[in-house]
């Protein structure tokens with residue numbers, strides 16, 4: 001749902017390791033750098049595996065409630081990874097589960 005001209009909120013999900021991932025259009029990003037003004041740089045989770053160069057900068061919302069998507073750069077060179085929520089609320093890449101039980 002669009003909310004007029006407001007900045008799109010950053011959506012975070014807990015990963016298998018407990019660290020937050022940034023979720024954007026089905027892609028996940030991991031925290032790479034803390035920048036000035038509370039901004040954070042996020043790299044695509046497939047950067048190391050697939051060499052994807054997409055990244056996102058988040059910034060604190062002006063309302064003080066969470067973060068917003070400040071800048072979305074690059075184009076993904078792969079399909080969105082296949083993630084799902086585990087019963088305990090973690091957001092897990094399906095491939096990881098296959099590894100676990102193999």
Ligand SMILES: [Zn+2]
Nearest residue numbers: 044052054076
């Ligand atoms: Zn990507």
